[in-house]
Amino acid sequence: MLITTTKGLIDESLLVKKTGGIDNDDERTTWVEYRLDGELVHRSANVTLKKMPAMFGETAKIGG
Amino acid sequence: MCTSFKVELLNGIHGFGAGGPAHASADSFKAALYLTSATINAGATVYTVTGEVSGAGYSAGGVDLTGSPDWIAPTAGATTTAYTTPTANIVYTTVTLTTAFNCVMIYNSTQGNKAVSVHTFGDQTITAGTFTLTMPTNNETTGMIRIA
Numbered sequence: 001m002l003i004t005t006t007k008g009l010i011d012e013s014l015l016v017k018k019t020g021g022i023d024n025d026d027e028r029t030t031w032v033e034y035r036l037d038g039e040l041v042h043r044s045a046n047v048t049l050k051k052m053p054a055m056f057g058e059t060a061k062i063g064g
Numbered sequence: 065m066c067t068s069f070k071v072e073l074l075n076g077i078h079g080f081g082a083g084g085p086a087h088a089s090a091d092s093f094k095a096a097l098y099l100t101s102a103t104i105n106a107g108a109t110v111y112t113v114t115g116e117v118s119g120a121g122y123s124a125g126g127v128d129l130t131g132s133p134d135w136i137a138p139t140a141g142a143t144t145t146a147y148t149t150p151t152a153n154i155v156y157t158t159v160t161l162t163t164a165f166n167c168v169m170i171y172n173s174t175q176g177n178k179a180v181s182v183h184t185f186g187d188q189t190i191t192a193g194t195f196t197l198t199m200p201t202n203n204e205t206t207g208m209i210r211i212a
Contacts, residue, residue: 047197
């Protein structure tokens with residue numbers, strides 16, 4: 001598979017791949033990095049946002 | 065959620081779905097990324113270039129929400145919560161953003177770039193890669209915009 005890098009398309013077999021991620025209350029994130037001779041040549045990330053606070057619609061009690 | 069957005073909802077400014085006298089068709093929305101050093105929060109009222117990321121493959125203003133329409137039709141859930149979520153994931157394809165960023169602002173490009181919401185996440189950089197914001201499940205507990 002060819003990977004888009006800062007040096008053009010390079011076959012994945014020539015690169016060192018590293019993946020990681022975090023999963024907490026706010027987000028679930030994964031990322032992938034490719035290095036060529038120690039140099040970072042590609043990094044992509046995917047962030048899934050988790051629950052945002054809802055807006056609460058409230059009405060006043062008339063005469064309350 | 066931006067405070068100004070709440071006011072604008074009461075004033076009928078934003079059209080997330082089609083219908084109603086003010087919005088025969090749904091508005092168009094965009095998503096811009098902001099540097100970790102930027103001070104973008106719920107006080108934002110309108111899209112700004114200040115603090116926005118820059119780099120190869122990224123255009124000021126960010127990307128269009130690519131759904132058709134941009135948002136899933138607003139729906140009322142069983143617990144009386146109304147909700148909606150962008151129809152498609154937000155994708156920045158083949159960009160290089162080497163200065164850390166941690167924030168996206170969604171704004172209404174049809175209505176004078178008025179801010180809708182600001183979402184933060186852990187610091188990211190992208191190198192000749194793709195940054196994807198995967199949308200949450202559109203329901204009354206996780207939808208991106210929910211009015212309870």
